[in-house]
Amino acid sequence: MKLRHISLTGGFILSAVIFTGHLLFSNYVIQNGFSELERQHVRAVLETALHQIRDQQSRLDAFAWDWASWDDTYRFVLDADRQYVESNLPDSFFTDQHLSALIIRRGDGVAAFAKTITPDGTESAALLARLLQGTRGELPPLTGGAGGRGGILYLDGDFHLVVQRPILTSEGQGPATGDLIMARRISREMIETMGLNIGAPVRMRLSDADIHPAREPIGGTIRTSDDSVSGAAVLPTLGGRWAVVSVTLDRGMTRYGHTVATYNNVIIALAMLLLCAGAYLLLHFKLFQRLEGLDAQVAAIRGGQPNPGAVQVSGDDELSALADSINGLLGEIARSHREQMDQAEAIANNERFLSQVLNSLSVGILLIDPDTRVVVSVNDHALRLAGRDRDEVEGNICDWLADPGEEGDRPIPDRHQPHALSKRELPTRSGGTIPIMKSVSYVDKNGQPLLLETIVDITEIEQSRMELEKIRQGLEEMVAARTRELAEANRELVALDKARTLFLSSASHELRTPLTSILGFLKLMEKRFAKTFLPRLAKDERLRPQAEQFSGNLAVVLSEAERLGRLVNDLLDLNKIDSGRMEWRDATLDMHALLQRAAGAFAGEAADRNRVRFVIDPPPEGMRILADADRIQQVLINLLNNAFKFTDEGEVRLSVARVGDSAEFRVSDTGRGIPEEDQEQIFELFYQVWDKSEQASHKLGTGMGLAICRQIITHYGGVITVESRVGVGSTFRFTLPLAGPEAI
Numbered sequence: 001m002k003l004r005h006i007s008l009t010g011g012f013i014l015s016a017v018i019f020t021g022h023l024l025f026s027n028y029v030i031q032n033g034f035s036e037l038e039r040q041h042v043r044a045v046l047e048t049a050l051h052q053i054r055d056q057q058s059r060l061d062a063f064a065w066d067w068a069s070w071d072d073t074y075r076f077v078l079d080a081d082r083q084y085v086e087s088n089l090p091d092s093f094f095t096d097q098h099l100s101a102l103i104i105r106r107g108d109g110v111a112a113f114a115k116t117i118t119p120d121g122t123e124s125a126a127l128l129a130r131l132l133q134g135t136r137g138e139l140p141p142l143t144g145g146a147g148g149r150g151g152i153l154y155l156d157g158d159f160h161l162v163v164q165r166p167i168l169t170s171e172g173q174g175p176a177t178g179d180l181i182m183a184r185r186i187s188r189e190m191i192e193t194m195g196l197n198i199g200a201p202v203r204m205r206l207s208d209a210d211i212h213p214a215r216e217p218i219g220g221t222i223r224t225s226d227d228s229v230s231g232a233a234v235l236p237t238l239g240g241r242w243a244v245v246s247v248t249l250d251r252g253m254t255r256y257g258h259t260v261a262t263y264n265n266v267i268i269a270l271a272m273l274l275l276c277a278g279a280y281l282l283l284h285f286k287l288f289q290r291l292e293g294l295d296a297q298v299a300a301i302r303g304g305q306p307n308p309g310a311v312q313v314s315g316d317d318e319l320s321a322l323a324d325s326i327n328g329l330l331g332e333i334a335r336s337h338r339e340q341m342d343q344a345e346a347i348a349n350n351e352r353f354l355s356q357v358l359n360s361l362s363v364g365i366l367l368i369d370p371d372t373r374v375v376v377s378v379n380d381h382a383l384r385l386a387g388r389d390r391d392e393v394e395g396n397i398c399d400w401l402a403d404p405g406e407e408g409d410r411p412i413p414d415r416h417q418p419h420a421l422s423k424r425e426l427p428t429r430s431g432g433t434i435p436i437m438k439s440v441s442y443v444d445k446n447g448q449p450l451l452l453e454t455i456v457d458i459t460e461i462e463q464s465r466m467e468l469e470k471i472r473q474g475l476e477e478m479v480a481a482r483t484r485e486l487a488e489a490n491r492e493l494v495a496l497d498k499a500r501t502l503f504l505s506s507a508s509h510e511l512r513t514p515l516t517s518i519l520g521f522l523k524l525m526e527k528r529f530a531k532t533f534l535p536r537l538a539k540d541e542r543l544r545p546q547a548e549q550f551s552g553n554l555a556v557v558l559s560e561a562e563r564l565g566r567l568v569n570d571l572l573d574l575n576k577i578d579s580g581r582m583e584w585r586d587a588t589l590d591m592h593a594l595l596q597r598a599a600g601a602f603a604g605e606a607a608d609r610n611r612v613r614f615v616i617d618p619p620p621e622g623m624r625i626l627a628d629a630d631r632i633q634q635v636l637i638n639l640l641n642n643a644f645k646f647t648d649e650g651e652v653r654l655s656v657a658r659v660g661d662s663a664e665f666r667v668s669d670t671g672r673g674i675p676e677e678d679q680e681q682i683f684e685l686f687y688q689v690w691d692k693s694e695q696a697s698h699k700l701g702t703g704m705g706l707a708i709c710r711q712i713i714t715h716y717g718g719v720i721t722v723e724s725r726v727g728v729g730s731t732f733r734f735t736l737p738l739a740g741p742e743a744i
């Protein structure tokens, strides 16, 4: 049900309830309130009427008391003087005083004077008799009277107020000579006048009913009818019966109340109608219309596009705040929707991509329900391998394809292995089989565990493996044959090497002996020729050029012989090191002594070369190495020899420094340098950079010095290197481990 209808219905029901309540309440107030007011009014009127009757009786009593306490009356009772009557009690006296009777009675009960008068001016014997009889004793005392006594007498349709006073002197002295009785008829005019005075018609009648004053108090009986409200009160009469005084009022007050209530109800109804209409209009414009607008906008947004717009509600209250909140919410929804769409698209793309990847893989893939063995999904390659259609495989138990193994001994479901890899045979549609490698493992697809089986066709691998096996066997045979050949060759080489070493060794030794003789004789020849023959031949002009040429040739032969000697020595050294026959006489060497010895070997050379400075940097104190002193000297001499040999001017420097736990020797020069491409090769046997023609014959080397140096340094676990720039100079470095505490 719509809020508008609920409000309308609720407002209508509420108004009806309020209006009905008000109607009932006003009716109740009028029925009871106005009735009560009328009853109270009747009671008040009735009491006023009774009060006026009593007042009349009191005044009559006062008048009677005045006559009874008069000396003339007192004497009249005693002397019965007729003069008193004639003077004081003419007929006019009765008319003026509205008296219906006057009795002056002596103490013995005889009336000294008695007179009654009816409205038509005649005597009433009946009234007299009733008065005399009724007042034989003392009458009851008057209510509110000044000691007087009296009552009401009813006779022949008329009520009479009766008072009784004892007759005394004017000073009120007794003894009483009798009593005075006065009666005044309550006439119709008197009652009408009373009614006029109190504003309501008064009636007085005699009741024959047996009324008990305690149950029917005076003024206590109020009766209400539709048209009138009446009240009645009773007064006792002297005959033992009751005079009923009644008042009847028209119910104008209630009618007026009804009219007022009706107007009031109409006004209230109109006011409520206006109020409801106003409230409804207020709700309509301030709430329903805006709510319906909001609802329509939200409905339009909900049923519309995926990117909802914004709702609009004017004003600055809770509804506009709600619209703002809805707009915020819509923004969130739009963002979340976009994110979901993006995610869905990303997932769809991923799935497409995954599907493409799976189908383009050269590996067969099956997803299988582990409980039912039903194939959930299979890729194209698996179908191609088996030669089956997708419909044949997906949704069916394809144990023939997946080949799960023996029941109870399956690796994953039965033996609970996390992964299984095995070589199987895959049956094809043509009835044959192809070798496959099958791997099985568990995967989780959206919370559902599935078996992922991958099938790889290993036909080619198998063929390759078999071919490889054949090749391997062939190779093994070849290797075995080759190994045999190599072993044979090796044996021959070892034998050759031994023979070479032996040859070199013996050849060197055999060469050295005659070479030493040749050198000795050559030097002797050169010396004698220079001393004995050359001075004589120099005097002869013809022989002198030939003698000088002979001397030069002799020097060349000597130089070459010396070089040959060096070559033989180097060969012997190299051969010794190579064959392991070198004797290494290792000892702790003091660095200072080592350098001094090397410097001493080149003192002459340094002195001759005045354009080349020879510098030896003092070594660090206490530095020692453990090595063969002759071999280290051999290295230093070879390096220094090269340095002097290839340096024309500048300096040759020898220094040593501690680098880590090694001693680093440096031999540097400012000579011609070594091209970069030759720097590694100079350590190889017989490698020489510079053309021999560029060097003086006595400077010609053997090309073996650096090779020997490297052999020696390598023997001690060191390294020899060179840094050089052509035209600038070279620096040779080699390292040797420090000895003793130095090494620490």
Ligand code: ADP
Residues within 6 Å of the ligand: 638, 642, 643, 646, 669, 671, 672, 673, 674, 682, 687, 688, 689, 690, 700, 701, 702, 703, 704, 705, 706, 707, 730
């Ligand atoms: P060699 O007996 O010829 O000096 P080495 O083995 O000692 O044989 O040297 C090989 C070659 O390295 C030399 O012939 C020379 O060309 C080059 N060489 C060695 N030391 C130097 C140097 N300090 N300056 C320039 N060239 C050098």
